[in-house]
Amino acid sequence: MKEKTILFLTPTGGRTGSEMMIWYLLRHLSGKIRSVIYSRQNGELFAKESTADITFINKSKKGFLYNIYEGIYFKLFKQTPEEARLIKIQKTVKADKWYLNTLTMPRFARLAKNLDVPYYVHVHELVSIYDEILYDDFRFQFDNAEKIICCSAIVERRIQQMGYKNTILLHEFIDTEKVVVKQNPIDLRHKLQIPADASVWLMSGSMNLRKGYDLALDLLANLPKNTYLVWLGSIKKTGVLHYIQQRAAIENLNFIELGEKSSEYYDYMNIADGFVLLAREDPFPLVMIEAAFLQKPIAGFNSGGISEFLQEGMGYVVDSFNPKDLADAIIQIQQQKIKTDKTILRNRALNFDIKNQIDKWVRFFNEN
Template sequence: MKKNILFVGHDANRAGSQILLLRFLKLLKNHPDFEFTVLLKHGGELLEEYKKVTDTFIFYNESGATGILAKIKFRFSEKKQVTDQLITRKFDLIVSNTLTNGDIFDTLTAFGCPIFTYVHELEMGIRMYTYPEHFQKVLQNTGLFIACAQSVSLNLINKHGISANKIEVLPSLLPEVAISYQKNPQNTAYIKRELGIPETAFLVGGMGTVDIRKGVDIFLKIAQKLEQEDIWFLWVGGNKNQPEFQIFKIDIERLGLKKILFQESVSNALDYISAFDIFLLSSREDPYPLVVLEAALLEKPIICFDQAGGAKDLIGEDGGFVIDYLDADKMAEKVLYLKANPEICRQFGASSRKKVLTLHNQDRAFQKFTDILNTNVKSD
């Protein structure tokens, strides 16, 4: 008899944890021992991809209402309708794809089955994206925590008193398109031409949501420090309707910077990563960003901060540089060093690709995923 699982996500935005879950589910779809449904609190651009894999429900669906009171009533009726449909499916297990789903844990616990929480957050993300009372519900009602990286596991143990025997570390899946990606100089030339970047320019890239946790302000500061050098900076991610996106655009204008650009989120991210000469991970905190794995697969040297997540474990001493936390001056120095030493850039990139392929074998990662799903934990 197949094990029936409900996977619960916060949204379907094109971001790391949402993409990673989708990759696991695409593999799980063909496994004979499991059947599953997806519940998302909100929609997003990946929604149709989720729907192609399995039945997908939206918990907070307000598309059919206008006005505050109407939305409240509509949201309540939609939630009840979705919950009533799902509860008839008699799930054996719920897997919540984030620590930030505590606001719906009262609903999830009513299903009467064990709940596992797949954790993609470190301390900064926990404090930024969830309320203490909601976070406590997650801690109290989770039978097993799945950590996306060792740094996440250690944070749960050291900061929140979670027993190590209640945590499994699950290696990330590598995107097949990145493994087999073929560099195309024409794509790089096209991207640079469209953005007004000289074709021969040395390009430092960053990628991800435009927010303070991702260190976009630090990325901008490094670009400012190196404005007089023959170096361009490109951040890919976010959208122009975000307040932060506009704030940083205004910062660039007021500082008079000419060689830093912001590009909204794109579906062909690998083409942009391929155009980078260096991948600059300026995040204050990033548990184990998939974009770093993609950059490594595309043989890019990577620079990141210490104490900012799991990327430093991949980079080590032969994949780039790990800089003291928030030391923008030192990060700028290393950018200059790599620009001046293209052979070291090449060596770092080759080492990163070799290492990421060794650490993130798809068969081993998926086997660990299914082993975790078969773990027996009693519901409270």
């Protein structure tokens, strides 16, 4: 049987959850299918260490002059320079299918259709992201997809509620071999000037309102004074960041922004006594799997995939978006009124390790 070739298209090639997942996936698909990756941006993940058999990276720098060039090019050829490049890539690699990693690239769905190449859409998003995509583009990519891959049960439910029957549930996963802790958490706490008797809860992800980082101080204000809240992730310099910094200083709240800490990510995650998800909406965050693997109790709002992932003994899901309710749950976990078990946490995370999920993906690509 001829080895199947899949062209995987991804938005940034950076360390977002959906792109970390595809990086893990391609690493374990090696030898099982022929994988080709195209990254729309020169993100560090695939630029530094690609896991695909063949890698293409768009290194065009967006800006005023490029936009003019792109506009002229489109007027002349009725396609963008990027679309022209993808047509050349398809002629070279002769992919059997295209895989759109996230629903944020609907133009490529149209291009695949024009080229008569079947495609999959992998949906890592819930309804708030639908609002960022034009009606016709959004509808087209679902109407014409061969399969719609859903990263969690809540994502699949939303897609099916629109009438689409060609869905498949393939959960997000991590590669636990990559979760390596090298530094002593006591030393890192000392480096951050966190007292030895303090309670540390950590959040992770990009700073945006969907992730709920604007609620961090409302949560912290309802926690005991010796509680520290640490944000691990890229820092977005907007007015909300100024609000957080000013308020934390004025109210003397223990809020620490760490930044990305890419090479020390798991070391810093491991300083936490518990992990908190403040997201208003989150389909199936990889960070909660990582936290569970590191045996950190988890607390969060009922924002999506968290309620599917958490089991008894792992933490608590709050059925509201009230920071005080979440603070009360954290306090009960700290006081062991809500019991957590490190073995349950680790074992649940292992269910979503790539080694325990890869066979489903291999079957999917070979059968569809």
